[in-house]
Amino acid sequence: xxxxxxxxxxxxxxxxxxxxxxxxxxxxxxxxxxxxxxxxxxxxxxxxxxxxxxxxxxxxxxxxxxxxxxxxxxxxxxxxxxxxxxxxxxxxxxxxxxxxxxxxxxxxxxxxxxxxxxxxxxxxxxxxxxxxxxxxxxxxxxxxxxxxxxxxxxxxxxxxxxxxxxxxxxxxxxxxxxxxxxxxxxxxxxxxxxxxxxxxxxxxxxxxxxxxxxxxxxxxxxxxxxxxxxxxxxxxxxxxxxxxxxxxxxxxxxxxxxxxxxxxxxxxxxxxxxxxxxxxxxxxxxxxxxxxxxxxxxxxxxxxxxxxxxxxxxxxxxxxxxxxxxxxxxxxxxxxxxxxxxxxxxxxxxxxxxxxxxxxxxxxxxxxxxxxxxxxxxxxxxxxxxxxxxxxxxxxxxxxxxxxxxxxxxxxxxxxxxxxxxxxxxxxxxxxxxxxxxxxxxxxxxxxx
Amino acid sequence: xxxxxxxxxxxxxxxxxxxxxxxxxxxxxxxxxxxxxxxxxxxxxxxxxxxxxxxxxxxxxxxxxxxxxxxxxxxxxxxxxxxxxxxxxxxxxxxxxxxxxxxxxxxxxxxxxxxxxxxxxxxxxxxxxxxxxxxxxxxxxxxxxxxxxxxxxxxxxxxxxxxxxxxxxxxxxxxxxxxxxxxxxxxxxxxxxxxxxxxxxxxxxxxxxxxxxxxxxxxxxxxxxxxxxxxxxxxxxxxxxxxxxxxxxxxxxxxxxxxxxxxxxxxxxxxxxxxxxxxxxxxxxxxxxxxxxxxxxxxxxxxxxxxxxxxxxxxxxxxxxxxxxxxxxxxxxxxxxxxxxxxxxxxxxxxxxxxxxxxxxxxxx
Numbered sequence: 001x002x003x004x005x006x007x008x009x010x011x012x013x014x015x016x017x018x019x020x021x022x023x024x025x026x027x028x029x030x031x032x033x034x035x036x037x038x039x040x041x042x043x044x045x046x047x048x049x050x051x052x053x054x055x056x057x058x059x060x061x062x063x064x065x066x067x068x069x070x071x072x073x074x075x076x077x078x079x080x081x082x083x084x085x086x087x088x089x090x091x092x093x094x095x096x097x098x099x100x101x102x103x104x105x106x107x108x109x110x111x112x113x114x115x116x117x118x119x120x121x122x123x124x125x126x127x128x129x130x131x132x133x134x135x136x137x138x139x140x141x142x143x144x145x146x147x148x149x150x151x152x153x154x155x156x157x158x159x160x161x162x163x164x165x166x167x168x169x170x171x172x173x174x175x176x177x178x179x180x181x182x183x184x185x186x187x188x189x190x191x192x193x194x195x196x197x198x199x200x201x202x203x204x205x206x207x208x209x210x211x212x213x214x215x216x217x218x219x220x221x222x223x224x225x226x227x228x229x230x231x232x233x234x235x236x237x238x239x240x241x242x243x244x245x246x247x248x249x250x251x252x253x254x255x256x257x258x259x260x261x262x263x264x265x266x267x268x269x270x271x272x273x274x275x276x277x278x279x280x281x282x283x284x285x286x287x288x289x290x291x292x293x294x295x296x297x298x299x300x301x302x303x304x305x306x307x308x309x310x311x312x313x314x315x316x317x318x319x320x321x322x323x324x325x326x327x328x329x330x331x332x333x334x335x336x337x338x339x340x341x342x343x344x345x346x347x348x349x350x351x352x353x354x355x356x357x358x359x360x361x362x363x364x365x366x367x368x369x370x371x372x373x374x375x376x377x378x379x380x381x382x383x384x385x386x387x388x389x390x391x392x393x394x395x396x397x398x399x400x401x402x403x404x405x406x407x408x409x410x411x412x413x414x415x416x417x418x419x420x421x422x423x424x425x426x427x428x429x430x431x432x433x434x435x436x437x438x439x440x441x442x443x444x445x446x447x448x449x
Numbered sequence: 450x451x452x453x454x455x456x457x458x459x460x461x462x463x464x465x466x467x468x469x470x471x472x473x474x475x476x477x478x479x480x481x482x483x484x485x486x487x488x489x490x491x492x493x494x495x496x497x498x499x500x501x502x503x504x505x506x507x508x509x510x511x512x513x514x515x516x517x518x519x520x521x522x523x524x525x526x527x528x529x530x531x532x533x534x535x536x537x538x539x540x541x542x543x544x545x546x547x548x549x550x551x552x553x554x555x556x557x558x559x560x561x562x563x564x565x566x567x568x569x570x571x572x573x574x575x576x577x578x579x580x581x582x583x584x585x586x587x588x589x590x591x592x593x594x595x596x597x598x599x600x601x602x603x604x605x606x607x608x609x610x611x612x613x614x615x616x617x618x619x620x621x622x623x624x625x626x627x628x629x630x631x632x633x634x635x636x637x638x639x640x641x642x643x644x645x646x647x648x649x650x651x652x653x654x655x656x657x658x659x660x661x662x663x664x665x666x667x668x669x670x671x672x673x674x675x676x677x678x679x680x681x682x683x684x685x686x687x688x689x690x691x692x693x694x695x696x697x698x699x700x701x702x703x704x705x706x707x708x709x710x711x712x713x714x715x716x717x718x719x720x721x722x723x724x725x726x727x728x729x730x731x732x733x734x735x736x737x738x739x740x741x742x743x744x745x746x747x748x749x750x751x752x753x754x755x756x757x758x759x760x761x762x763x764x765x766x767x768x769x770x771x772x773x774x775x776x777x778x779x780x781x782x783x784x785x786x787x788x789x790x791x792x793x794x795x796x797x798x799x800x801x802x803x804x805x806x807x808x809x810x811x812x813x814x
Contacts, residue, residue, distance in 0.1 A: 043650040304510035304677065309721035309734050331651055334723035338731065357727035372470050375655040377684035378723045379707055380729075386684065390618035390654030408652075 003071075003079045004031035005325055006055065006212075006293055010131045011068030011353045013047075013054050022396045024050040026132060026349035027068070032293070037319055037326040039340030039357070041333050041372070043393055046347040049217065052295045055327075067131020071182065073211065073292060077171070081179035087157040089132075089140040096140075097129045134182050141180050148177040210240050213286040215279075215296040223278060230266035233285045240289055241362045255284040258321075260314055275306035280314065287318070295327045301374060312338050333372060337361065342429075345369045348394050348404040353431040363445035365424070365432035367409045370446040403435070411436060461622045462639055462671050463499035463522060468492055468531035470517050474744065489743050491517040493695035494531070499639070502669040504662075506686035506703070508679050508718070512743060513692040515675045522673065523555055524548060536638075553583050558633035560644040562624035566616040566631075573612035576600065576631045585636065595634055602667070603630035603662050623652035626660065633664060643675045658685060680722050683707055691715045694743055694751045701777035711779040711788045713756045735794040750782070757794045758783055 008030040014023040024047040032038050042048045053059050055070055082337055104122050109362050116240050128136060138145060152173050158166040210302060215220045224232060233255065234248045243251070249266075259280040279299060286294050299315070300308035316339050318324055336343055336357075343360040345353045345368065353366035364370045371389035391408040400407050406416035415435055424437035432440075440446050471488035473681045492514040499505050507515040520526045522533055524540050533540045535551060543551060556579075559565040566575050576596045587593045593612070600608035603626040616624055625645065632640055642661065646654045662685065665672060674685050682689050683703055690700040691712065699712035710716045717736035724731075741747055747754050753763035762782055771784035779788070786792040 043652060241461075276739070305679070306510065306717055306721045306734055306736055309723070309731075312723075313731075313733060332723065334725040337725070337727040338723055361725070361727055372651055373725060375651050376725050377655075377680040378725055379680045379683055379719055380724055380726075383683065384702075386655035386659065388654075388659060389652040390656075392622050392653055393650065 002034075003073075004139045005034045005073055006030075006032040006327075007071040008051070008055070009067075009069045009071070011051070011070065012131045013050050013059065014064050014066055015050075015060075016064060020157075020397050021064075023399060024063075024396055025054065026396075026399075028346075028349070028351055030344060030351065030354075032325060032327060034292075034325055035323045037324075037328060037340045038344040039333075039336030040327060040329045040346060041331065041336050041343055042346035043331055045393060045396065046346040047396070048346050049297055051346075052173075052214060052297050052327070052329055055295065056212055058214070065133075067133060069132075069137075069182070071136050077175040078179040081176045082182075085141060085144070085176075085180040086137070088144070089137045092140045093129050093132060093136070097126060100126050100129070115184065136291050137182055138180075145177070145180055147181055148173065148241070152177050164333070205395050209236065209291065210289045211291055212293045212295065213289070213291040215282050215286045215294065215299055217297040218302055222282060225270050227280075228267050228269055229273065230268075231282070233288055236285055237288050251288065252284070255288060258318065259284045268329065274307075275303055276311060278313055279303060281399060283311075283314070283318075287322070287324075293325045293327070295329070297329045298331070299328065301330070308335070310432045315426065316341055320330060332376075333360070334376060345372065348399050349396055350404065350433060352405065352434070353432045355432075359430055359445075361448075363430070363441070365430065365437040365440045365444065365445060366405075366434050367411050368405050369432075370448070371408075373448060401435075405434075450749060453493065460501045461498045462501055462536060463524070463673075464534040464537075465498070466496050466532055466534075468495050468518070468521060468533065470514075470521055470526060471530045475512045487744050490695050490746060491743065492505045492521065492528075493746075495692075495695075497690055497700060498696060499671050499673060502665065502671055503688060504665060504672045504674055506674045506676060506688055506689045507680035507692055508676060508682045509692035510677060510718075510740070512694075512740065515677075515692050516643055518692070519557070519643050519673060519675050520764050523557055523641055524551070530786045551671070553579075553635050554638040556627075556635060556637040556640050558628055558632050558642040558645045561648050562621060562628050563616075563648075565628050568616050570615075570631075571612065572600070572614050572616070572619075574625050575616075575627065576634050579631060579635050585635070594631075599630040599634035600627070602633060602664060603627065604656070606631065620653070621649055622657060625649060625653075625657050629657075629660065629664070633668070636668070637670060639671050639673070641673045644677070645674075646681060647676065647678065647706040661685065678722075679718055691718065696751065696780060698752065698781070699779045701774075705774070709774075709777070709788060709803060711773055711777070711784055712752075712781050713758055713787070713794070714752050715779075716787075716794070717755075742793070752781075758787070758792060 011025055011028045013025040026047070028047070028051060030038070040048045040051065040257055049076060050059070054065065059065070100122060102124065107119055107122070113346045116403045135317060152170070155170040155173055159170050166217050223229060230249070230252050233252045234245065237243060237251055252266055253263050256266060256388070261277055261280050261284070265273070265277070273281065283299070296315070303311065312335060315326070315328070319326055319339065326339070328336055328340060333343070340357055343355060343357050344351045345360070345366065347368045353360065353364070353369045355363065355365070361373065364373065368389070371387070374387045375389065377386060389408050394404060394407070401417060402419050403409070403412070403416040403421045404411040409416065419435070421433050421435045423431045423433055425431045426438055426441035434440070455472065470492040471490050474487040474489060478781065495518065497505070507518060509515045515551050521528050533601065546612045573593070573596055576599055577592045580586050580592050580595060586595055596612060597608035598783035600611050605611045605623060605626050611627070616627070620625060645661070646657050649657060654659065658681070661672070674682065676682050686703050688701065689703050689706040690697045691706070692712065693714045694699065699706065699710070699715045706715060707719070713735070717734050720732065721734045735757050736755050741751070741754055749765050750756070750759070750763040753759040756763065766782070768780050768782045770778050770780050772778050773784050784794055
């Protein structure tokens with residue numbers, strides 16, 4: 001059994017602003033396997049960039065990670081034990097949750113914004129259990145962790161004393177300890193609603209860029225205008241690896257050939273590059289340290305159609321040559337469909353549908369995905385009248401109750417306004433956050449409007 | 450679907466001939482002593498007609514001169530050469546007073562609704578300002594009536610509810626609708642829309658495009674629709690003019706351009722558009738190199754540095770405007786051969802498979 005390279009679980013990132021909390025990412029789960037390309041599609045303000053920044057730990061200071069985990073690159077030895085401990089912890093958390101909810105239901109319902117401190121504290125506790133953090137898991141596994149630590153320590157001393165049998169079981173015990181403590185998680189900064197920090201990942205800088213790299217939105221402005229492009233890539237390499245100038249430069253030449261920029265342009269300044277070349281240089285920089293995961297945030301948005309198409313061709317080729325694991329973020333489903341194996345559609349802080357590229361288009365299960373696909377004019381096929389999604393994307397300060405898409409949805413019924421929809425998984429690898437997804441599946445997917 | 454130009458009249462509203470706009474380049478002191486002046490040739494000799502009730506799309510990449518063309522027609526820029534006739538009258542001959550009157554007949558819609566509306570003015574004030582400036586509807590009641598009418602035409606219903614609001618209280622799509630209401634409140638004879646939907650979110654974009662089409666059907670005013678997105682142009686327009694470095698390289702009815710692209714640049718542009726279909730097989734875009742500087746244009750055909758068909762003649766002789774079919778003009782030495790299919794792009798070195806065929810090779814058909 002292998003773990004996905006990246007596993008985002010029930011992640012919740014909210015921003016504190018004057019008017020309250022912006023729920024940019026609100027309970028997002030996503031797995032990315034090694035060598036796979038996942039597309040993240042959504043409109044501006046749906047939380048897709050926040051998700052990318054959370055994965056790379058580049059969130060601004062007013063972002064609060066209120067729950068969830070981002071697990072990155074668990075090694076295979078721990079993979080077989082992880083589910084066991086997750087289930088154990090989750091079972092205990094469910095029990096605790098039930099208890100807390102029972103207590104909450106017995107408390108008098110407070111008047112509008114007049115909730116007592118106890119009431120709110122209880123709500124916060126429930127909230128945390130719904131979106132448990134790594135340390136929440138550890139809290140519920142405290143006993144097991146203590147035992148395992150003792151066992152590992154014990155075995156180590158005995159192994160050092162020359163006990164061959166202890167040496168054999170030591171590996172398994174260490175793997176169990178790692179699995180139980182969820183070693184390998186990337187995200188760990190957690191700021192609670194009161195502003196206190198809860199945990200910090202000590203090896204974060206080592207992971208960022210070397211393991212995960214990000215091609216920023218508007219990459220042409222991400223280069224420093226007063227340094228040559230080559231020197232900026234050299235700097236990125238030398239910040240993480242002990243290599244001398246000559247070797248670093250050789251690496252840059254190699255990267256330039258890889259992304260298709262003439263090598264004699266290394267010593268040019270950013271303003272001497274065209275938009276497409278700057279974007280290629282940014283991709284080269286992202287690949288400089290051979291990262292295991294590359295995230296591209298709107299890599300073609302500011303580019304002209306022809307340049308954009310060439311950049312995507314390049315991405316496609318790199319993906320094939322390097323077996324790169326890639327998350328590609330865009331507002332344009334067609335661009336994403338060109339490279340992605342799997343597409344996640346985000347709306348108002350949630351992933352509303354996840355499916356293979358083909359099923360996203362031909363077996364659409366979420367009305368929002370249907371609307372998004374129907375809103376693009378095409379140069380192929382018959383010209384037909386586009387169907388606009390009525391209304392506009394909601395404010396994430398006060399998202400609609402229950403299903404967040406219900407005010408704009410043409411299939412909405414009463415249940416959509418009262419009950420939050422579950423993920424419906426009609427077949428493996430395809431899920432949709434809609435009450436009626438099963439019905440839509442039975443019809444063979446929603447029609448292309 | 451609104452049928453293309455269902456109107457009996459074929460009166461030409463805008464007639465453009467030999468239009469040029471060169472921007473002088475600001476240079477250092479030393480080179481100015483040497484006495485050389487360099488120009489950016491933003492628009493370099495274009496001709497076209499805009500007929501009553503028609504939507505003409507100007508399509509091209511950034512720097513091709515499409516926005517400058519729009520501004521020249523709106524007389525926001527003075528042409529270096531050439532003329533723009535509006536209903537048969539040369540705009541250059543207009544007095545200040547007549548120009549003022551002309552502005553009432555021509556309205557613009559801009560790309561960014563966040564910047565084109567004054568944040569301190571209510572929607573009522575923003576939309577009624579053109580009425581005040583042009584002295585239409587002297588009383589407040591009359592003005593409000595016209596504003597409500599315009600807002601409702603722009604899909605902001607009921608109009609009364611939106612009048613007292615400020616731009617920050619509206620969503621992006623509603624703002625662009627308010628900007629459209631401001632453009633149509635004067636009942637203009639022509640609208641120039643410069644990338645009106647490219648800032649809008651996908652789910653809202655279709656609504657604004659449909660609105661603009663419906664308004665055209667209702668009031669029959671022609672549009673010049675400026676866009677970089679040929680798919681949007683196809684949806685919106687009756688006719689497409691493709692621009693490249695200041696020239697119109699191809700012009701024809703929309704479906705003709707889409708189905709029989711003839712200029713090599715149009716062909717490249719069309720093949721670069723992402724298709725909303727994961728099974729679509731892309732071939733590499735038939736174009737090479739990078740956009741040359743508009744200061745040092747290539748000799749002869751300005752597209753030749755990127756063209757896969759280019760021969761010696763392209764470097765020395767400017768290509769003629771060839772009418773390959775009635776109303777279909779392409780500016781290329783090989784227009785006829787390409788149009789007839791006797792000449793096709795050589796296969797590009799690297800063909801790109803779709804991710805579908807990558808992941809399951811057995812589905813390859």
